[in-house]
Amino acid sequence: MNHPFTTLRDFLRYAVSRFNEAQLSFGHGTANAYDEAAYLLLHTLHLPIDTLEPFLDATLLEAERDAVLAVIERRATDRVPAAYITGEAWMHGYRFSVDERVIVPRSLIGEVLHDRLHPWVDAPENIGAVLELCTGSGCLAILAADAFPNCEVDAVDISTDALEVAHQNVTDYTLDDRIALYHGDLYEPLLESLDDGSGERRYDLIISNPPYVNAEAMQALPSEYLHEPHLALAGGLDGMDIVRRIIADARRWLTDDGILLIEIGNERAHVEAAFGGLDLTWVTTSAGDDAVFLIQARDLPQ
DSSP states (O other): OOOSOOOOOOOHHHHHHHHHTOOOOOSSSSSHHHHHHHHHHHHHTTTTTTTOGTTTTOOHHHHHHHHHHHHHIIIIIIIOHHHHHHTTEEETEEEEEEEEEEEOOOOHHHHHHHHHTTTSSSSSGOOOOOEEEEEESSSSHHHHHHHTTEEEEEEEEEOHHHHHHHHHHHHHHOTTTTTEEEEEEHHHHHHHHHTTTOOOEEEEEEOOOOOOOOOOHHHTTOOHHHOOGGGGGGGOSSHHHHHHHHHHHHHHHEEEEEEEEEOOOTTTHHHHHTTTTTTOOOOOOOSSSSSSEEEEGGGSOO
C-alpha cells in the first residue's frame, strides 16, 4: 500500500492534524493532540516514549506505516482513549497495564503519595496499614506501598474485572506479599474477614478515588470517557453517593491518628454542600486546591 508520508515527522504532523480535525478530548494521560500523537506513534513503533527528536526524520517501513495509520484512525474515529489502544498507562512515572475493564489511571492522589502526605505525615516509615477503596487498576495501592515502605495495603473493588487488572499490576511490581486485593462493596469484605476470626483492622490511612461524577456531568462526558466503566465514574445525582458511604464508616477503620484522603475531581461544591459540617482540608495538587480533600480521624463522625 502506498502512503503519501514516509518519515515519522510526516506521520506526527498528520496525526496532530487528524486529532484536531476530529476534535478529540484528552485527559487520559496527555493534555493535547501533539503529546497524544507523539506517545501513540512512539509506542506503536516500539521506540522509547520519552525520546522523539532523534527519530523524526527516520523513514518508516511499509508495515510500520500501516500500523501507525491504523492507530491514528482508531483514535480519531472510535475516540478510544490512547491507554486502551496501547494497553498501558503512565502515572507519576509508573507504568500500569490497563484495558476497558478499568478507568485509565490519572489520579491526583498519586501526587500526594509521591510527597508521602507531607506535612500531615511526619514519619512515613511509621505508616503500617493503608486501605484503598475503589482500587480499579490498583495504581494507588502500588504508589502507597512505594511511598510507605513498611506498610501493608488492603485494596477493595466491587468489580471482579477490575481486580483482575489490579492483580496483574500488583504482580508486575512484585508486591503480592504487601498488597491484598478484596472483592466487595467498600468496607464489606473487611467486615466479612472479621467473621473468620482474623481480628479487627485499623488503618493509618484510607485513600479513595471513588465514582464521583454527578448525573448532569455524566450526560455531558466526551466520547472518550464513555469507553470507561460506567460503574467507576457515576456517583449519583450530586456525585456523592459513594463518598457519603466512605465517610460515614471511615472512623471505625482508622487509627486514632489516621487520615482519610479522597479525590472528587470538579465536585468541590457538592462536597461542601454534603459535608459542610466536617473539618475538611483541601490539598494542593497540580489541578489546584479543589480536587482532593482529607479529614483527620478525630474529625470524622463516630
